[in-house]
Amino acid sequence: MSGCYMIAGGGTGGHIFPAIAIGEALLAANAATRVLFVGTAYGMEKDLIPKQGHTLLTLPVRGLLGKSLAHKAALLWRVPASLLLSLFYLLRFRPKVVIGVGGYASAPLLWTAALLRIPTMIQEQNAFPGLANRISSRVAKLACLGFGEAGTRLRCPSIVTGNPVRKDFKQGGTWSADRPILLVLGGSQGAAALNRILPELLAGVLTPDMNLRVVHQCGKAHEASVRAAYEGAAFQVEVVSFIEDLSKLMDDVRLVVCRSGASTIAELKLVGVPAVLVPFPRATHDHQTFNAKSLAACGAARLIPETELPQAGPILAELLASSESLANMAAAYPSPGPDSARVCAQLVHDLQHKRPLNDILKEHAAHVS
Numbered sequence: 001m002s003g004c005y006m007i008a009g010g011g012t013g014g015h016i017f018p019a020i021a022i023g024e025a026l027l028a029a030n031a032a033t034r035v036l037f038v039g040t041a042y043g044m045e046k047d048l049i050p051k052q053g054h055t056l057l058t059l060p061v062r063g064l065l066g067k068s069l070a071h072k073a074a075l076l077w078r079v080p081a082s083l084l085l086s087l088f089y090l091l092r093f094r095p096k097v098v099i100g101v102g103g104y105a106s107a108p109l110l111w112t113a114a115l116l117r118i119p120t121m122i123q124e125q126n127a128f129p130g131l132a133n134r135i136s137s138r139v140a141k142l143a144c145l146g147f148g149e150a151g152t153r154l155r156c157p158s159i160v161t162g163n164p165v166r167k168d169f170k171q172g173g174t175w176s177a178d179r180p181i182l183l184v185l186g187g188s189q190g191a192a193a194l195n196r197i198l199p200e201l202l203a204g205v206l207t208p209d210m211n212l213r214v215v216h217q218c219g220k221a222h223e224a225s226v227r228a229a230y231e232g233a234a235f236q237v238e239v240v241s242f243i244e245d246l247s248k249l250m251d252d253v254r255l256v257v258c259r260s261g262a263s264t265i266a267e268l269k270l271v272g273v274p275a276v277l278v279p280f281p282r283a284t285h286d287h288q289t290f291n292a293k294s295l296a297a298c299g300a301a302r303l304i305p306e307t308e309l310p311q312a313g314p315i316l317a318e319l320l321a322s323s324e325s326l327a328n329m330a331a332a333y334p335s336p337g338p339d340s341a342r343v344c345a346q347l348v349h350d351l352q353h354k355r356p357l358n359d360i361l362k363e364h365a366a367h368v369s
């Protein structure tokens with residue numbers, strides 16, 4: 001089963017960490033396997049992939065949506081250059097399967113691989129697929145979905161696998177009410193609204209008898225201003241731009257206040273920490289509200305729209321004052337399903353060995369979207 005695989009995409013952690021999770025699962029199945037990541041030198045992958053000990057190859061392609069005219073004009077050379085470079089990478093490394101995880105670097109590699117008749121697969125994290133995966137789905141053999149709803153917007157057959165989560169997150173301990181941390185988690189880039197609202201909100205909620213330390217993850221550009229906003233706080237607080245070992249920290253978290261990106265939701269399901277979810281209101285088709293509802297519906301999380309967050313003090317105070325409420329939330333998490341990363345890796349192997357698509361879909365019939 002050995003060989004080389006290429007996983008393309010990036011931009012934000014929401015694309016990169018599922019890619020890493022699939023890569024880890026391919027390596028766990030066979031340590032002799034080679035996994036190469038393909039992204040850009042502009043997205044978060046340029047730091048995150050090498051930090052995890054993996055190799056990143058880059059393409060010059062850049063995003064299209066919401067960009068200036070000059071930026072869009074530059075795509076006239078960036079796209080063909082990316083296709084040519086993709087061709088070079090594919091001929092040089094001869095991957096058995098190419099996997100796209102969304103983000104603009106994934107489409108050129110997937111399309112070029114498909115032209116070379118290399119099997120291709122996509123992994124879509126959200127219920128509303130992004131542009132790169134929609135484009136790639138025209139040539140991909142198969143899509144692995146975080147949410148079944150995405151299937152209707154893609155052009156290839158799809159199987160609902162859930163979102164792949166890095167292997168560290170499988171070690172979540174049992175939640176208990178005496179955990180010492182209240183975590184504010186903005187997502188891979190931080191969240192401006194959480195940065196603006198939470199310092200003042202928490203000042204009105206936290207009391208010394210709660211024995212809580214606040215850890216606020218704010219994103220790269222906002223560390224100084226968020227730190228200043230907490231100045232003089234009557235509680236212990238640590239402001240960080242990015243948490244490297246989030247799964248480990250989660251073992252000490254009593255309550256998390258966070259955005260509801262797809263991987264954040266998948267990871268919460270594994271670690272079982274009670275959550276207050278504040279969806280990013282401008283996400284495409286409001287997909288973060290959709291994500292948040294999946295946890296709020298079972299009682300594991302409270303959903304607070306961003307517009308209502310400044311008035312959410314009483315909700316937070318009530319939750320933190322009642323160990324029983326928090327324990328009920330922790331207990332309400334559904335039991336995690338099969339290991340999504342492993343299922344995706346198995347599907348990669350199926351494509352590598354040219355297993356007929358009908359047989360693959362038949363095996364996963366209950367999860368075909």
Ligand SMILES: CC(=O)N[C@H]1[C@@H](OP(=O)(O)OP(=O)(O)OC[C@H]2O[C@@H](n3ccc(=O)[nH]c3=O)[C@H](O)[C@@H]2O)O[C@H](CO)[C@@H](O)[C@@H]1O
Pocket residue numbers: 012013014015017125126185186187188189217241242243244246260261262263264265267280283287288
């Ligand atoms: C604003 C926006 O458009 N966000 C999108 C983006 O979010 P974002 O990139 O925040 O994505 P997710 O919430 O899905 O994932 C964040 C990832 O970063 C990791 N992490 C985060 C903070 C930290 O300090 N340390 C750390 O390791 C988390 O463990 C998780 O694996 O991609 C997601 C997946 O396409 C989408 O669902 C989100 O809507």
